[in-house]
Amino acid sequence: MSKKYKFHEKEGAYFVSFATVNWIDVFTRDLYFAIMNESLDHCRKNKGMEIYGYCIMPSHVHLIFRSALGDPSGLMRDLKGFTSRKILKTIQDNPQESRREWMLWMFERAGKKSSNVKEKQFWQQNNQPIEIWSLKVFEQKLNYNHNNPVQAGFVTDPTDWKYSSARNYSNNDHTVLEIDLN
Numbered sequence: 001m002s003k004k005y006k007f008h009e010k011e012g013a014y015f016v017s018f019a020t021v022n023w024i025d026v027f028t029r030d031l032y033f034a035i036m037n038e039s040l041d042h043c044r045k046n047k048g049m050e051i052y053g054y055c056i057m058p059s060h061v062h063l064i065f066r067s068a069l070g071d072p073s074g075l076m077r078d079l080k081g082f083t084s085r086k087i088l089k090t091i092q093d094n095p096q097e098s099r100r101e102w103m104l105w106m107f108e109r110a111g112k113k114s115s116n117v118k119e120k121q122f123w124q125q126n127n128q129p130i131e132i133w134s135l136k137v138f139e140q141k142l143n144y145n146h147n148n149p150v151q152a153g154f155v156t157d158p159t160d161w162k163y164s165s166a167r168n169y170s171n172n173d174h175t176v177l178e179i180d181l182n
Helices: 030-046 072-093 100-113 135-151 166-171
Strands: 013-019 049-056 060-067
Touching (some): 013 072, 013 135, 030 049, 049 135, 072 100, 135 166
Antiparallel strands (some): 013 060
């Protein structure tokens, strides 16, 4: 892996993006969004994750965070591992999921190609962490987060996307996911 994409500064803040395998649009139902939100909230309340910005898109997640415990890599490993297991089980157990067989087949197929996955692979391996080393970089990444649903054509205003910290910053709305504004 490139030196550019590693967590070098353990106490630093990072912008990460991580996507489902094959960019499968999993986050199209509130049920799956809720699992991601609950997992982020759990990491924030119990694992020392400080969240400064986020955006959950149908096939990927953007996150600006810092590990208060100095282990950003471990935090991402735990977050991705837990959400992967929980979402896969939820898909498998959801008779209302019209894409269930296809998605599970795709995740199983991806798992067979990976040397460190036993059955199904949900997330792509990489996070591509970029250190937030200045206010300018922070603002750039936060704007990228918030404008992602606009660029994708899902909304015309960033605050209209329910699963984005744009709502936290613009409306002081922490009903979906509380973040660390200080």
